[in-house]
Amino acid sequence: MSFKIDLTIIGAGVVGLAIASEVAGEGVFVLEKNHSFGLETSSRHSEVVHGGIYYPENSLKAKLCIEGNALLYEFCEKHGVGYKKLGKIVSAIEKNEIEALEMLYEQAKKNGVDGIRLISENELKRLEPNVAGIAGMLSPPTGIADSYSFMKALYNKATNRGAQCIFNCEIIGITKLRSNYQVTIKEPGGISSFLTPLIINCAGLNAEKVAALAGINTAKAGYQTHLLKGDYFSIPPKKWGRVKKLIYPVPKKVGVGIHICIAVDGRERFGPDEYYVEEINYQVDENKRELFYNFAKKYFPFLEMDDLEPESSGIRPIRQSSRETMKDFIIAHEADKGLPGLINLIGIESPGFTSSLAIGRYVKKLTREI
Ligand SMILES: Cc1cc2nc3c(=O)[nH]c(=O)nc-3n(C[C@H](O)[C@H](O)[C@H](O)COP(=O)(O)OP(=O)(O)OC[C@H]3O[C@@H](n4cnc5c(N)ncnc54)[C@H](O)[C@@H]3O)c2cc1C
Known part of the structure; x- marks a missing residue:
């Protein structure tokens, strides 16, 4: 050239x-x-169309996510790209998570996430009978889209x-x-x-x-920027379809926490975890199965250890180090x-x-x- x-x-x-x-x-x-x-x-990501919950008010992340959410659904509809506005539930499984859940709700309201609301254990059970939780937050605009x-x-x-x-x-x-x-x-x-x-x-x-x-x-x-890696473990087809919405934990660290990922074609995965790496390498460590299972079974009692298989990973260029917010x-x-x-x-x-x-x-x- x-x-x-x-x-x-x-x-x-x-x-x-x-x-x-x-x-x-x-x-x-x-x-x-x-x-x-x-x-x-x-x-190499979760294909989630985020609602704009987690980001500080007036940040570019909050503003561009909320605007981008609506634009992405509109674009998919117009161009025949597969998408599903499934909605998402952040599920609290322990009493000591309720305060953090409520704070997250306040953040999401400030950011203007459409229809965001806290839900009771009863409503959570009605919406997602196969998911554990004692309280939750429902985000209607969250969904998935076929990234390719x-x-x-x-x-x-x-x-x-x-x-x-x-x-x-x-x-x-x-x-x-x-x-x-x-x-x-x-x-x-x-x-x-x-x-x-x-x-x-x-x-x-x-x-x-x-x-x-x-x-x-x-x-x-x-x-x-630093390299923040996240691994995914697949869930076998016999266990697909037991949850209808995207289910997330109450976040603890930098990211949104390991969650269930549903693809537009119905495939389900679990991930990503989050850890800093020094170089780009997409291998998934099989030995993490137990760690993933121990986390997953708290939310999805129907999962068994043998269900989880190493699937893929992705790496984000993240500005904050492990010690920063x-x-x-x-x-x-x-x-x-x-x-x-x-x-x-x-x-x-x-x-x-x-x-x-x-x-x-x-x-x-x-x-x-x-
Ligand atoms: C595990 C994980 C889960 C995620 N989940 C979600 C999610 O659910 N929802 C969401 O909204 N976001 C999610 N993200 C974030 C999302 O994937 C990224 O923000 C997005 O893909 C970034 O796109 P990009 O085009 O900036 O980067 P990239 O996709 O990395 O594209 C950059 C391109 O630049 C090219 N390039 C680099 N250097 C050069 C060079 N010198 N010359 C020419 N070309 C070059 C590369 O080859 C590459 O193709 C996730 C990310 C990860 C890692």
Whole structure:
């Protein structure tokens, strides 16, 4: 490749594709190092369309999740992407969790989660006879969507509107020139470069590295990310269909806690747990079966140890270390760092899938202001 392109999107995960579908047109290129779109975090998650419960009021996570939730269902309906607005219950299984459940409810109300309410043990039993719990919180807007079909529809929308996706194309250098960036890429045919005035960095797990390529001191800017891994264990078909809604625990640590995941086609899994890792490796440790089972059986008495099989894992680029509390998404135009025309998206972990279309709109607005 050796020419000028108007807008360069780095990364064809769900976020890059959602942005491309918003800003698409002649001269818009999505560059992806893998041979197809969505092969990293965007295909290694729970496929939950989150309601916006957990995030601090007015954070980007809260706002983009709530906006993205509605946009995602609308998009799925319009483009024939499978989805189910199942609803979700956060179940408290011990008295000492009630206070945390009520606090979560207050947070969800502040964030404006539609129809959120606390439910009694009786109502929980009526809604989900196979689930244990002494109280709960019902979130009607939470659901699931088929992430592959969603990304395929975004890809089609973007390319039909003139954007081009180049696969097997890794960004290895970004140099600021007077009114353009010189971007160096590595492709199977060799190394080359092109000029572009606008770059949107949505490189997921590599977004911090890409920001550093452009000359940003990521530690100083607060752009450092850590790798937070989560494993899934599958549930056999004979046990599927015993719960109707997504069932979550009252959260204890950084994430939302191990939960039951239901796919649009009915498959069920249990996960993800959360632990920090130093490198990307998607193996699932079979020895965790007992740990998963001991947790799962508290909520789903119908499960047996032998039901659980190692299934898959995913890794999020998370801004907070294990000692810190939740940090927000960063979506920043870097003019104040002397890099006008560069937009970085850093730490796009959960609820990034849910928020993707709202992120697309947010970034489109930023590009218009440049
Ligand atoms: C276990 C787990 C469960 C989750 N569950 C949910 C959930 O239920 N609901 C929800 O809303 N969110 C969930 N998330 C979060 C969600 O998966 C992510 O926020 C979302 O997928 C991020 O998409 P992305 O496009 O930013 O990143 P990615 O999917 O990682 O895409 C980034 C792309 O950039 C490419 N790239 C990187 N570097 C370069 C380079 N130098 N040159 C070219 N290309 C490059 C990569 O190859 C990749 O394709 C979960 C995440 C995990 C890990």
